[in-house]
Amino acid sequence: MSPIPETVLPTSSQLDKARSSLVKTLPREGLGEQTALDHIRNDICPALNNSSKSPNYYGFVTGGTTPAAAFADNLVTEFDQNAQVHLPNETITTDVEDRALSLLCELLDLEPADWKHKIFTTGATASNILGLACGRQYIIEEAARRNDSNCILFKASVAQSGLMQAMRYAEVDDIRILTTVPHSSLAKAASILGLGRDAVKLFGRKDKSHKFDMTLLEYELSKHKIASIVAISCGDVNTGFYATTGAEMSKIRKLCNQYGAWLHVDGAFGLMARILNSDPSSSTSILDGVANIELADSITGDGHKLLNVPYDCGFFFSRHPGIGLEVFQNQGAAYLCTSPVDDNAIISPLNIGLENSRRFRALPVYANLLIYGEEGYRKMLWEQMELAQRIAEFISNHEGYEVLPKGNHPDNVFIVVLFKAKDETLNDVLVTRINETSKIYVSGTVWDGEKACRFAVSNWQADAEKDIKIIGDVLERVHADFLVNSLRGS
CATH class of the missing domain: 3.40.640.10 (Type I PLP-dependent aspartate aminotransferase-like (Major domain))
Incomplete structure (x- = not known):
C-alpha cells in the first residue's frame, strides 16, 4: 500500500511544468513508448491531485479507491x-x-x-x-x-x-x-x-x-x-x-x-x-x-x-x-x-x-464486497461519521466558525459538514485560504444565499483521531492568520 501523501494538491510549479510539457501538435512519427511513458510519469502525474489517495481531500465526495479495488480495476483493463x-x-x-x-x-x-x-x-x-x-x-x-x-x-x-x-x-x-x-x-x-x-x-x-x-x-x-x-x-x-x-x-x-x-x-x-x-x-x-x-x-x-x-x-x-x-x-x-x-x-x-x-465495473465492487463484507463497511462508515461529527463539534466550539444550518447538532451529522466563518470578510475567502495550505481540501458552496464551506468525509482511510488534529490545526491557522492580518490592516 502506498504511503498517504502529505499534500492533497500539486504545487503551482508542478502545474506550470506539466502544462508547458504538453505536446502541442501530433508527432509525425511516434515518440516511442519509453519517451511517452516517461513524459506521463514525470510531467503529468506530479500535477494530478491526490483526491483518492489522501484521506484529507474532502471535496466533491470523491471517496477513494481501496488497494483491492485498484488491483481489480487493473485486471479490468488487462482483460478488457x-x-x-x-x-x-x-x-x-x-x-x-x-x-x-x-x-x-x-x-x-x-x-x-x-x-x-x-x-x-x-x-x-x-x-x-x-x-x-x-x-x-x-x-x-x-x-x-x-x-x-x-x-x-x-x-x-x-x-x-x-x-x-x-x-x-x-x-x-x-x-x-x-x-x-x-x-x-x-x-x-x-x-x-x-x-x-x-x-x-x-x-x-x-x-x-x-x-x-x-x-x-x-x-x-x-x-x-x-x-x-x-x-x-x-x-x-x-x-x-x-x-x-x-x-x-x-x-x-x-x-x-x-x-x-x-x-x-x-x-x-x-x-x-x-x-x-x-x-x-x-x-x-x-x-x-x-x-x-x-x-x-x-x-x-x-x-x-x-x-x-x-x-x-x-x-x-x-x-x-x-x-x-x-x-x-x-x-x-x-x-x-x-x-x-x-x-x-x-x-x-x-x-x-x-x-x-x-x-x-463490477469486478472492483465484487472485490471490495468480499474483502470488507457488511461489518467491514459498517466500521469504515462509523469512522467516517465519527470524523465528520468531530469536525462539526470543533467548529461549533470555535469562536470564528459556525456549523450550518444554524443550530445543527453534531450528533445529526452523517458524513458532510457545512460551515462558514462568522466574519464575512474571512468567509469570502475561506475556501481559498483553507485549500492554499494543501494539508486539507474543502469544497465551496452556498447556503441560504451565503458562501459556505463543505467537508465531505468519504475516504476509506479516514482516521478520526489523526485527521481531526490536521483539520483543527488548519482551521486554527487560517483564523489566526486572518486576525493578524486584520490587526495589521487596522
Whole structure:
C-alpha cells in the first residue's frame, strides 16, 4: 500500500511544468513508448491531485479507491471484457456483475429478488437518467390504463412512439418531477430525456428542513392530466440531510400508488446509512432518513462515494424489469440478440442500460464486497461519521466558525459538514485560504444565499483521531492568520 501523501494538491510549479510539457501538435512519427511513458510519469502525474489517495481531500465526495479495488480495476483493463452481452459459455463477466449487484443489495438491506432490473453505470448521473427514463415510461403507460379513452397501450409507450405521441395517446398534458433539494444531475437527466429542467418542481417545507410539504405534494399528484415522478433525495449532498422519514416514505408510496406516479430515490449520497440499521447506537434521525427506502420503484447510488471503488462507477436498481427492457432493449442488431429464455436468466446489460460499450465495473465492487463484507463497511462508515461529527463539534466550539444550518447538532451529522466563518470578510475567502495550505481540501458552496464551506468525509482511510488534529490545526491557522492580518490592516 502506498504511503498517504502529505499534500492533497500539486504545487503551482508542478502545474506550470506539466502544462508547458504538453505536446502541442501530433508527432509525425511516434515518440516511442519509453519517451511517452516517461513524459506521463514525470510531467503529468506530479500535477494530478491526490483526491483518492489522501484521506484529507474532502471535496466533491470523491471517496477513494481501496488497494483491492485498484488491483481489480487493473485486471479490468488487462482483460478488457465484453461486459454488455451475457455470454455464459464464453466468459463469467455478466455472472460476476449480477452477483456483485445482488451482494450490494444485501449490504444495503434490500432484498435482491425484488430488484431484478439492476446494473452498474458510469455514475449517479447516468443512474438518474435510467430512473427518470423508466419513470417516464411507467407514468405514461399508467395514465393510459387509468383514463377513459380506448387508448391502445402499445401506442402509449414512450420507448416505441416517442414522448409527444405517447402523451397524446395517454391524454397527458404535462410531466412533473416532484422533489426537494435535488442533486443537479436530476435536472440534467430531465433535460436529456426531453422532460426539461423546468419539469423539476420543489415541494419542500418552508422551514428549510429538506422534508416534503406533504399537503402540496398530494395536491400536485392529484392534478388531472399531469403525470408525475416523485424523486427522493436520500441524503442532500450539500448538507447531508434526508428528504423523508420512514413514515413519510410510506405515505408517499401510498400516494404514488393512488395517482399512478413513479417513486425514484437518488441515494448517491446517503443510502449507505442503511448498513447501520442493525446498530442500536446509530443516530435516530439518520436511520429514519433511510427507513422504507425499499418502497421505491427505483434507487440509484454512486460506487465511488459509498463503496470506495474507482470513480467511474454507479449503480441502478428497479423493481420493474419489464419497463427496463421496454426502454433500453437493443434492437436491430441480430448478432446481439440475447434475450433471456426464462425469468432466472441474466439479462444482457445492453438491454437494460444506456451503454453498448462499457467497462467491467463490477469486478472492483465484487472485490471490495468480499474483502470488507457488511461489518467491514459498517466500521469504515462509523469512522467516517465519527470524523465528520468531530469536525462539526470543533467548529461549533470555535469562536470564528459556525456549523450550518444554524443550530445543527453534531450528533445529526452523517458524513458532510457545512460551515462558514462568522466574519464575512474571512468567509469570502475561506475556501481559498483553507485549500492554499494543501494539508486539507474543502469544497465551496452556498447556503441560504451565503458562501459556505463543505467537508465531505468519504475516504476509506479516514482516521478520526489523526485527521481531526490536521483539520483543527488548519482551521486554527487560517483564523489566526486572518486576525493578524486584520490587526495589521487596522
